[in-house]
Amino acid sequence: MITKILKTDDNSIAEAGRILKDGGLVAFPTETVYGLGGNALLSDSVKKIYTAKGRPSDNPLIVHISDIDDLGELACEINDNAKALICAFMPGPFTVILRKNKIVPDTVTAGMDTVAIRFPENETAQRLISAAGVPIAAPSANISGKPSPTKAIHVIEDMNGRIDAIIDGEDCDVGVESTIVDATGEVPVLLRPGGVSYEEICEVVPQTVIDEHILNSLSEGEKPLCPGMKYKHYAPEADVTVVEGDMRAVKKKIDELLKENGDKVCGVLTMSENAYDSAIILSGGTTNQNYAKTLFSNLREFDRLGVEVVFAEFESRDGYGLAIRNRLYKAAGHKVIKV
Numbered sequence: 569m570i571t572k573i574l575k576t577d578d579n580s581i582a583e584a585g586r587i588l589k590d591g592g593l594v595a596f597p598t599e600t601v602y603g604l605g606g607n608a609l610l611s612d613s614v615k616k617i618y619t620a621k622g623r624p625s626d627n628p629l630i631v632h633i634s635d636i637d638d639l640g641e642l643a644c645e646i647n648d649n650a651k652a653l654i655c656a657f658m659p660g661p662f663t664v665i666l667r668k669n670k671i672v673p674d675t676v677t678a679g680m681d682t683v684a685i686r687f688p689e690n691e692t693a694q695r696l697i698s699a700a701g702v703p704i705a706a707p708s709a710n711i712s713g714k715p716s717p718t719k720a721i722h723v724i725e726d727m728n729g730r731i732d733a734i735i736d737g738e739d740c741d742v743g744v745e746s747t748i749v750d751a752t753g754e755v756p757v758l759l760r761p762g763g764v765s766y767e768e769i770c771e772v773v774p775q776t777v778i779d780e781h782i783l784n785s786l787s788e789g790e791k792p793l794c795p796g797m798k799y800k801h802y803a804p805e806a807d808v809t810v811v812e813g814d815m816r817a818v819k820k821k822i823d824e825l826l827k828e829n830g831d832k833v834c835g836v837l838t839m840s841e842n843a844y845d846s847a848i849i850l851s852g853g854t855t856n857q858n859y860a861k862t863l864f865s866n867l868r869e870f871d872r873l874g875v876e877v878v879f880a881e882f883e884s885r886d887g888y889g890l891a892i893r894n895r896l897y898k899a900a901g902h903k904v905i906k907v
């Protein structure tokens with residue numbers, strides 16, 4: 569298949585919208601990560617998404633809208649907490665789980681009776697969804713198991729030849745995926761931390777709880793509420809270890825680890841001004857926001873550079889801290905050294 573690379577001018581967006589409406593697949597930017605979109609109301613396009621990504625079919629997709637009024641068609645039984653969260657965080661880097669209506673095919677929800685809905689804030693995403701005139705099912709536009717794409721070039725690397733078109737748009741601002749909250753029950757449950765922090769959610773619905781699997785690995789045979797959690801995500805080829813704590817102690821520990829691994833190509837992902845010898849250094853900046861924004865692209869870059877072992881500096885801070893920790897722990901297969 570030849571993949572068209574489209575820009576973000578009106579003609580290109582109109583063309584991409586037609587492709588989607590007719591059942592084709594188009595990757596597009598959002599404020600979180602690039603999405604791999606298909607018409608959410610056509611089971612056949614949804615199946616093509618799973619094939620293009622190599623995604624297990626028991627892992628449901630998020631449905632994207634560009635008008636809050638479209639929510640009522642897709643979901644029902646929207647309780648007061650759900651309404652408050654929707655009102656506070658949509659459009660934005662936020663996904664709400666609601667009871668699904670019949671119109672949503674089972675292929676989208678992997679047979680579950682709930683549906684994940686997101687209204688992205690990114691203007692290109694909104695223009696595209698409006699042009700398509702239908703809700704768009706879209707997982708992150710990476711090959712299953714790879715870090716999510718935050719730049720068009722990452723999507724081209726993973727999806728060229730597998731889908732109809734890629735919108736060559738802006739880099740993603742947030743850099744980690746949307747926050748997912750299950751609002752079907754009396755108490756909302758945070759299933760995946762992301763662009764909206766837990767603290768922000770609690771300002772709207774204080775009784776919201778955090779699903780226990782966010783930072784722990786699952787035990788054999790355990791079934792998470794968010795099916796995506798059971799898969800090893802965001803894993804680069806390199807062997808990643810998180811070194812977490814005060815940045816001076818982190819520096820000391822990583823220096824030791826670099827010595828022990830002197831025979832390998834080592835990389836360090838920094839979150840400080842620390843300098844290291846005999847390692848490839850990629851900087852995540854010194855703020856949570858920048859670390860999140862650059863995390864996936866840094867993980868991809870370590871692979872591109874042939875790095876075998878990565879030590880990732882990390883210090884827990886507010887805001888995006890939980891989201892970063894969740895992604896890093898997964899990339900490291902939960903190999904974490906606390907200092």
Ligand code: TXA
Nearest residue numbers: 600602603628629682683684707708745746794795796
């Ligand atoms: O920021 C994002 O959310 C990006 C952009 C493209 O919107 N999308 C994204 O999709 O991250 P994906 O497919 O990579 O992650 C969706 C997650 C999966 O872990 C899936 O299991 C969960 O959402 N999910 C989808 N529907 C669900 C449902 N009904 N109940 C619980 N979890 C659900």
Ligand code: MG
Nearest residue numbers: 707708709716
């Ligand atoms: Mg994904």
